[in-house]
Amino acid sequence: MPNCNAHDPYTQVASISIADYDYPLPESRIAQAPCAPRDAAKLLVDGPSRPIDAHFSHLNDYLPPASPLVVNDSKVIHARLAMQRSSGGRFELFLLEPIEPASYEAMFAARGPVRWHCLMGRAQRWRDDTALTLGSHPDETLRARRIPPHTGGEGIVELSWATGETFAELLDRLGQIPIPPYLGRCATADDNQWYQTVYARHEGSVAAPTAGLHLTAPLLRTLEDAGHPILHTTLHVGAGTFLPVKGDSIGAHPMHSERTVITRRLLQGLLAASAPVVAVGTTSMRTLESLYWLGAQLIDSQGPAALHLPQWTPYQTDRTPPTAESLQALLKRMDTLRVDTLEASTSLIIAPGYTFHVANALITNFHQPRSTLLLLVAALIGARWRALYDHALRGDYRFLSYGDGMILFNRNCKKA
Structure with missing residues (x-):
């Protein structure tokens, strides 16, 4: 104390x-x-x-x-993921910290399911038994499943994919770089370098x-x-x-x-x-x-x-x-x-x-x-x-x- x-x-x-x-x-x-x-x-x-x-x-x-x-x-990782459910509803995931694997090095080298502590936009509308997806082609889709328990807009999310890519490669392709919110704009391709x-x-x-x-x-x-x-x-x-x-x-x-x-x-x-x-x-x-x-x-x-x-x-x-x-x-x-x-x-x-x-x-x-x-x-x-x-x-x-x-x-x- x-x-x-x-x-x-x-x-x-x-x-x-x-x-x-x-x-x-x-x-x-x-x-x-x-x-x-x-x-x-x-x-x-x-x-x-x-x-x-x-x-x-x-x-x-x-x-x-x-x-x-x-x-x-x-x-900086491409920590923003614009997910959606099959009905068309959109949800944003913001990756905060790796959970499984817990090591950053192991996480970004992973080629299979991983778990992250995330911020979840519109979390109250995401049911635990509903998977979210990201990607335009079924073979290149990232799937997200919420792991209970969770509190408010934060919790653990399991991410899975079957493309053979490392998680680092997948994020570079599908994620967005998280520029500061006070800029009041969306990230552009230039921000990836800037x-x-x-x-x-x-x-x-x-x-x-x-x-x-x-x-x-x-x-x-x-x-x-x-x-x-x-x-x-x-x-x-x-x-x-x-x-x-x-x-x-x-x-x-x-x-x-x-x-x-x-x-x-x-x-x-x-x-x-x-x-x-x-x-x-x-x-x-x-x-x-x-x-x-x-x-x-x-x-x-x-x-x-x-x-x-x-x-x-x-x-x-x-x-x-x-x-x-x-x-x-x-x-x-x-x-x-x-x-x-x-x-x-x-x-x-x-x-x-x-x-x-x-x-x-x-x-x-x-x-x-x-x-x-x-x-x-x-x-x-x-x-x-x-x-x-x-x-x-x-x-x-x-x-x-x-x-x-x-x-x-x-x-x-x-x-x-």
Whole structure:
């Protein structure tokens, strides 16, 4: 149970009023498509004395020398399925999380029946004994069957097909890429390319790690040639990234759990870093900070068999080992298991009052008002977030997933 002392970190953070993280965002400032080329997007630099207007193509000019960049290489799946029943009624399924097989890798390689946790449009009209289908030819049909029990518009759905395709191939053919709902339009063929980073490798996300959309292959080569290592992590972004904070304070807001894959190469790269670590996107930032706390759990108790970080752990513990010690604990777990990767999940919320342990800078887009992503930005740079957002609104920057971005620096970072 959380400590209810009014002065403890959990209570202070949980009582943060989300109204303090609101700002006016005209619909006209929500970008409907990315810049072409991608790195032509504007870059607002959190300068030491004032904001600096630049472009992503000149990102190298504003990075600390030799600083590693950590990118999220999760790939967005075609998670929207427009199903129908034999009578003609239409239903939408939105894939949330694999259930059987539970592994993302095994799921997308499967060639037979699979089960997913799904959001179900018009769920009250879908009877358990009725199969939904998708596909114009009987031999190429995807069938969906709802598995009881289910609650409201969510539940487990079994999907089956007989085409011989892998599930990844089937989704690419029949599904639609899930662009953000605030765009207010249907996905087009262009979105299949626009809404993926150039380094996307591992299927699993239902929302893009959008800060990385600005990075082109030539820009990444330029950064590496300039001495900036590019380190990869994988966090499969869930639909919870679009959930607004509905209450007056953030304490009642549930952070959905998201799965991540930790690699030996990433841990070794972080431990070898001699310059500030730059997270490319809020998903990379949450992953990096989760690594610290997952390692701390291992130090304290050798950790459970399944690595999971609850939402409020950082605010409910006094134990803060050195960063290197936490990362080494994860490497030790790999050595014990004789593996080079670990699977984990995190529900971490980063809000004002959080102390950063791994990443010192953040490349990110401009986020929705009253969102947990804006809270993360405020946790990193404090009250400066409002001046930067005001500057961006006055300066004709474009907002949200396809919009422009900024690079932010934590001027009070915790040293390892």
